[in-house]
Amino acid sequence: MTVAVVLYTSDLRVHDHPPLRAALDGAQEVVPLFVRDPAVDRAGFAAPNRLAFLADCLADLDRALKERGGRLVVRNGDTTAEVRAVVRRTGAGEVHLAGGVTAFARAREEHLREVLEGDGCRLHVHDGVVDVVPPGDVTPQGSDHFAVFTPYHRRWAGEPLRTPLAAPRAVRVPTDVRSDRLPGRSGIADVSPGLAVGGEREGRRRLAAWLTAHGDAYEQRHDDLAGDATSRLSPYLHFGAVSALEAVQRARKRGGAGAEAFVRQLCWRDFHRQVLAARPGAARADYRPRHDRWRRGPEAEADLAAWREGRTGYPVVDAAMRQLAHEGWMHNRGRLLTASFLAKTLYVDWREGARHFLDLLVDGDVANNQLNWQWVAGTGRTAGPNRVLNPVLQGRRYDPDGAYVRRWVLELAGLSGPAVHEPWRLTGPERAAYDYPDPLVELSEGLARFRRGRETA
Numbered sequence: 284m285t286v287a288v289v290l291y292t293s294d295l296r297v298h299d300h301p302p303l304r305a306a307l308d309g310a311q312e313v314v315p316l317f318v319r320d321p322a323v324d325r326a327g328f329a330a331p332n333r334l335a336f337l338a339d340c341l342a343d344l345d346r347a348l349k350e351r352g353g354r355l356v357v358r359n360g361d362t363t364a365e366v367r368a369v370v371r372r373t374g375a376g377e378v379h380l381a382g383g384v385t386a387f388a389r390a391r392e393e394h395l396r397e398v399l400e401g402d403g404c405r406l407h408v409h410d411g412v413v414d415v416v417p418p419g420d421v422t423p424q425g426s427d428h429f430a431v432f433t434p435y436h437r438r439w440a441g442e443p444l445r446t447p448l449a450a451p452r453a454v455r456v457p458t459d460v461r462s463d464r465l466p467g468r469s470g471i472a473d474v475s476p477g478l479a480v481g482g483e484r485e486g487r488r489r490l491a492a493w494l495t496a497h498g499d500a501y502e503q504r505h506d507d508l509a510g511d512a513t514s515r516l517s518p519y520l521h522f523g524a525v526s527a528l529e530a531v532q533r534a535r536k537r538g539g540a541g542a543e544a545f546v547r548q549l550c551w552r553d554f555h556r557q558v559l560a561a562r563p564g565a566a567r568a569d570y571r572p573r574h575d576r577w578r579r580g581p582e583a584e585a586d587l588a589a590w591r592e593g594r595t596g597y598p599v600v601d602a603a604m605r606q607l608a609h610e611g612w613m614h615n616r617g618r619l620l621t622a623s624f625l626a627k628t629l630y631v632d633w634r635e636g637a638r639h640f641l642d643l644l645v646d647g648d649v650a651n652n653q654l655n656w657q658w659v660a661g662t663g664r665t666a667g668p669n670r671v672l673n674p675v676l677q678g679r680r681y682d683p684d685g686a687y688v689r690r691w692v693l694e695l696a697g698l699s700g701p702a703v704h705e706p707w708r709l710t711g712p713e714r715a716a717y718d719y720p721d722p723l724v725e726l727s728e729g730l731a732r733f734r735r736g737r738e739t740a
């Protein structure tokens with residue numbers, strides 16, 4: 284029997300899975316393998332929400348493989364050592380893996396290649412499993428990546444895409460390969476109470492249901508905080524439970540302005556991935572240094588704590604931060620305005636905010652989180668690096684009736700209409716009736732401080 288190994292990482296699905304297809308085409312038996320590697324946790328993955336969602340995804344992948352006569356093999360340990368052990372046990376001649384963009388993923392690929400080649404086994408790294416258009420496929424003249432989104436999008440949108448692959452009918456797994464127990468959700472502490480259910484089946488269901496119910500209106504409604512009309516597919520995309528390429532193809536097939544706007548957002552995901560692939564250091568270092576003199580010390584620490592806990596005194600900021608704590612997910616408009624509030628109005632280093640997001644976000648992703656933070660903080664290549672979002676105007680515009688704020692900031696639930704965005708305007712006993720903090724800082728003061736710090740004035 285010829286055997287191939289499929290090493291799963293952030294591609295936890297059976298539909299549209301080029302490594303699985305290639306392995307099945309090239310061998311009679313396949314070992315679908317997932318390694319729970321403590322090094323991945325040490326690199327910052329081990330946030331409770333993502334571990335819980337991962338457990339769902341692995342259980343669902345195992346179910347899907349079992350339906351096809353196979354199973355998922357899970358091993359706890361060092362990735363290279365475990366892959367090598369499986370290769371030696373089965374005599375596998377090939378290992379298939381989806382290509383990654385982080386420095387961690389790149390180093391893992393290199394190490395695997397070296398070790399496996401020494402054992403006479405070939406490593407195949409497949410592009411276009413996690414992304415729609417792989418990093419490096421479209422580049423501007425004279426550079427290895429696009430630094431600006433619009434020209435990238437133009438080129439990206441014209442790229443020919445492959446047809447999504449069907450899920451295999453059968454997967455034969457050698458019987459004598461041992462598996463550790465699948466990790467479960469139970470025993471993971473501090474999971475957000477409103478965390479979504481993970482897995483390919485749920486992701487595919489959501490994609491289909493969302494395209495039908497909300498796809499057409501996406502362009503008009505994607506910023507509507509209370510309407511919550513975006514796809515919420517980000518965690519499924521992050522874990523690869525849904526193929527981004529298939530999502531694009533299905534949206535395009537549907538057509539219309541809503542579908543195109545949704546596809547454009549998926550392009551943002553690839554955009555950040557190609558930046559990170561070319562500049563792995565941008566996960567930490569400013570992509571474009573602005574020589575910031577970020578606030579530090581006890582006062583800045585206290586402001587950061589208030590921001591994390593959703594008690595800045597700006598209702599729409601607090602609502603979004605509380606949504607993050609409760610669901611492990613936040614609406615994109617919320618991410619934009621809370622990030623602007625921290626990095627600009629409070630003038631606290633964007634890395635502090637990005638770390639908090641990564642601690643909680645179920646879709647927390649090095650490329651998309653760090654680079655979106657940089658873009659909002661103005662340390663990325665963005666058209667308006669010093670633009671500051673005004674949380675009151677943002678609230679009035681994207682939550683005109685105040686329903687989003689009332690949903691998350693229960694202390695203010697008794698305030699009707701847009702007045703909920705400015706509780707400090709109330710006076711006397713009316714104000715005293717609301718147990719809600721005063722704003723941490725006046726917006727004009729925050730703006731002046733940011734300008735002084737960045738020397739933009």
Ligand SMILES: Cc1cc2nc3c(=O)[nH]c(=O)nc-3n(C[C@H](O)[C@H](O)[C@H](O)COP(=O)(O)OP(=O)(O)OC[C@H]3O[C@@H](n4cnc5c(N)ncnc54)[C@H](O)[C@@H]3O)c2cc1C
Pocket residue numbers: 505513514515516517518520521545548549550551552553555613614615616618619622640644646647648649651652653655656659
């Ligand atoms: C400060 C900040 C931090 C962020 N951190 C992350 C993160 O860690 N992980 C993450 O997946 N997204 C991140 N985003 C991007 C975006 O907010 C989320 O992808 C989106 O809110 C997820 O909701 P949705 O699936 O309903 O999106 P939809 O509006 O339905 O969009 C569809 C898909 O497009 C992609 N997408 C949408 N907007 C963006 C964007 N700005 N950048 C990259 N991809 C995008 C996502 O994969 C999303 O699932 C961040 C944005 C900001 C401003």
